[in-house]
Amino acid sequence: MPHEVQGVVSRAKGEPVSLETVLVPDPGPGEAVVSVKACGVCHTDMHYRDGGINDDYPFLLGHEAAGYVEQVGEGVTDLAPGDYVILNWRAVCGVCRACKRGKPWYCFNTHNAAQPMTLTDGTKLSPALGIGAFLDKTLVHAGQCTKVNPEAEPAVAGLLGCGVMAGIGAAINTGAVTRGDTVAVIGCGGVGDAAIAGARLAGARKIIAIDMDDRKLDWAKDFGATHTFNSRGKSEDEVVEAIQDLTESFGADVVIDAVGRPETWKTAFYGRDLAGTVVLVGVPTPDMRLNDMPLIDFFSRGGSLKSSWYGDCLPSRDFPALVDLYLQGRLPLEKFVTERISVDGVEHAFERMHKGEVLRSVVEFS
Structure with a gap:
């Protein structure tokens, strides 16, 4: 049965985003449903809203996220419900020419979930950077989940998913x-x-x-x-x-x-x-x-x-190491968090970002 959650959707170029009911399917082969606990408001999300990426509206925004694996699909062996993860948009394929040359951080064929998330009328949503995380639960490819130390709170750890890692x-x-x-x-x-x-x-x-x-x-x-x-x-x-x-x-x-x-x-x-x-x-x-x-x-x-590109990172290598540096007090990730907001505050967060008033607004979920 699909999960019904409230998510931040951009329907048309330059128009304010809206909070709408999104249907998140159960995970298929190689996929995972993640319960999102926090998601940073990134410039890339604003670029999607404003048509700066492509015109494949409507978009499901949000991608700088951390949370817990809730379900895994068939064939997923390296994740289990309860795992604490940061979501990434470079789920390396392992077989493209970059991966075969030992440079997976340049992977040219990264994985995303095969099934779409939709609106209640069946309209397919384009998830930002293949993630879409301004909602309580999201569907991703299992390779987009990077396990890290759960001692790092989601509002801080999730920022490694994009801008801070870049x-x-x-x-x-x-x-x-x-x-x-x-x-x-x-x-x-x-x-x-x-x-x-x-x-x-x-x-x-x-x-x-x-x-x-x-x-x-x-x-x-x-x-x-x-x-x-x-x-x-x-x-x-x-x-x-x-x-x-x-x-x-x-x-x-x-x-x-x-x-x-x-x-x-x-x-x-x-x-x-x-x-x-x-x-x-x-x-x-x-x-x-x-x-x-x-x-x-x-x-x-x-x-x-x-x-x-994405800080030329390899999430499986870099995310855990940077979380450890944060927990050791050597990387002040907490200083990037300017404010914590609810999911209905994303449009206002875009305004504050545009004015240069914040480093990161972070949406927190219960």
Whole structure:
């Protein structure tokens, strides 16, 4: 029998979300039903609502979630009811060309549940990032469930499911920040602050936080920024000069663009040291273009230009390790939680996110 739960649905581009009855089927082969205990409100959910991902409406929003496995389907052997899990949107297949090359964090064929969740009239819902977790229960592929230490409360642990993992992974996995490096992070929202936390974990000696909002720069200090720079009203050249002034005139070893705009990427490109690394983890929109960059600059500066997908993470490896670091007091995940809200507060949370008033609003379920 399907479960009837209340979920947050986006029916049309740019329109406010609504709380509607959703039918969640019992799990089929390879699937699991998870009782969601907390789910962060992520920019990606707002992008779905606003048509920035695709137009496959209606969407069932929410994906940064933690909870308990309630049911498992046929053939599921590594999960059991009662397991405490973080949901992930990279359930690696194990057989694609990336997995076979020993790089499963680039898996090109990740798994999602085969059965749809629907509205009461039978309308199929498109779950955000294959999850859909702004509801009491959700149906996912069993591979989307990553078991972690249950001592970490869901409101904190669930944030590793997307934005926090993306930022930490951008620094550690993609950027390969290591002891003694200098790092600059452009954009100090949730992902940017997570990149700062990751750089600190990796032993960077200098971490420069760049944003246009003094409040966000203050938050960045809580995660390990050693220096801050307010870029409001400043040109790209002035921001590059500020990075150079703080790095013995060389530029940073790693510059992480957590905004994802042409101007911030160019700042990152020119703000790095020779043979330094640029990491793009902020998500551009399809209409954005890079213009007027001399090709000789790409050749003469050397180094690496990288995009970070989900922090190039492997959930089964990274989620448990980061939860353990949190429980040891070495990773301040709790500082990302600005407010705890009920499921009917998601639209207001989007407004606060857009204004830069929160790092994360987290929906909690009983």
